[in-house]
Amino acid sequence: MTHPVTPSPARPRALGHIRVLDLSRVLAGPWCSQNLADLGADVIKIERPGSGDDTRAWGPPYAKDAEGRDTGEAAYYLSANRGKRSVTVDIASPEGQDLLRELARHCDVVLENFKVGQLKRYGLDYESIKAIKPDIVYCSITGFGQDGPYAHRAGYDFLIQGMGGLMSVTGERDDLPGGGPQKAGVALTDLMTGMYATIAVLAALTHRDRTGEGQYIDMALLDTQVAMLANVGSNYLNSGKAPQRWGNAHANIVPYQTFACADGHIIVATGNDGQYRKFVEAGGRPDLATDERFTTNPLRVKNRDTLVPLLAEMVRTKARDEWIALLEAAGVPCGPINDVGEVFANEQVRAREMAIELPHPDAGRVKLVRNPIRMSATPATSGVAPPLLGQHTGEVLRDVLGRSEEEIAALRERGVL
Missing domain, CATH: 3.30.1540.10 (formyl-coa transferase, domain 3)
Structure with a gap:
């Protein structure tokens, strides 16, 4: 059973004073910005005109309308983009870059997961944004971080699960039938990087509120995966022996x-x-x-x-x-x-209302998973469905940047939006 959610504007939002310029796509970055949106931040998701976030095409399955027809909104995309406003901008065009710099002046946080150095070509890197918004909190998410010999490599969750040791301890023991390395069934490295990035952004915002100083956050999937080894990593560091796969058993506890x-x-x-x-x-x-x-x-x-x-x-x-x-x-x-x-179907999951339904302009209603954070004074509400591509372009340019309808129409005509 899913539970309809009706947003209540009277309820306080922990991050209701925060605006995020989200230049990220796929999963790690969007998972971070969805957390911030659920906590009340105004997240402006920047997407490519015509195609948008890569995950919009990662289907089937898709959300269905009232007649059971596919809407074209991929379930993968829906899982990580709740509560945001979608704005289409051609980031490769000078006018698009100007728009994004202007938007950054009105934001508290910039989140991006481009390849190392790519945004510098567009004047959208940290130093460029800091020059016009000195207290900005700027978070970059990459596969390997901003420095080191692998910095310019592309990083994907599956690769990092292997490189970062997770697959060496996941799967059945080598001496048993079916033994061998196995990836996790969900993109754990992406998701945990998004979670660590959320923590880092919140810490940086707290620091900014106390001191007025913004800062740069360098998040790497590989770093996160190494940290996620937790007790397994500690076992190695303190024994010198690489842990093995134990299947569904535990290395340190029996049974x-x-x-x-x-x-x-x-x-x-x-x-x-x-x-x-x-x-x-x-x-x-x-x-x-x-x-x-x-x-x-x-x-x-x-x-x-x-x-x-x-x-x-x-x-x-x-x-x-x-x-x-x-x-x-x-x-x-x-x-x-x-x-x-x-x-x-589990009675505890149902009692906790983890499955929700939100109003959606194409599907009527979409089924999603509720944010698990429960706070008594400032609940993490999940009241706004993931946006259609470019759904809020005119609204944001008008309300945040003060552009007229004529100016917005001209930008569309020139292919900037």
Whole structure:
């Protein structure tokens, strides 16, 4: 079930005083600017006339109208562009560049993900914008950052998952059937770079509000992926041994993995010795809690190849729902493995209203995923659907830059918009 959302202008917005000039496209940058838009910022999304953001063409699937026909609005694009205003500008034309510099004067943040050095040719790099807007917060997102031997390489999520070590620890163990490197099912590196960029922009805005000083933010997908290795990276740095793939198991905790039940699969995540004991007692094998090989987590990690087959045999004796009921009653973390349809049918997901519907000029209404941030005073509302290409071009040029209808029409005639 999706929940209609009606924006309430009376509700305070945490970033209602912030305007963002968004020159980014695809996912990492738009994910950042969508977060800012959900928090109330006025995000002006600059797109290529005629084609727009690359992801507008990344379908099917597309949003459908009331008669069930495809609208041409790709679901991929819809996932990352809620709450923004779309303005089409030919960034390669001198007049287009002038317009963007003029817009930047009226903005607090510039966000871009062009190749290193590309915007300097257009007079839209940080130094150029800083010269006309000294307190600007300017965030660049690239594959490898602004310096270093790889700075001028193009970076894509899939490549960075491989180069940044994620695929070396994702997938089944090499010595088991199906073993080998595996990418994550969603573009985690892009998404996490967008999240880190959001944090950086908010921190820079806080600094600006305290001191009046703007600054430049250099975000790189590879940097983000290396940081995302978290405990896996720390394990290597402190042991000198490159971590391996563990499939659905855990390198440091046993049992912390999937098991096949009589009728499906279950995840069991025992984070301490007490939970492990309750798990095997619920399965009718209390002897596995007192066996000297398995009494502590370090011992279970050491003897996992002996223990896990015994646990697998135990779990296969009961059905999935029976296990979930038993383990929830015993306080052992557990859960099913849902497909995406089951996710949105889940009673907790429904109760939290994670699926929403927003009014859309072509589709009537579009179905989206709600922002998960919940704040009591300044909620992250998701009240405006992703814009049509160029939907707000006239509105922004008129209301922000003070251009007349005649001037806007002339810019369109010259192909600038």
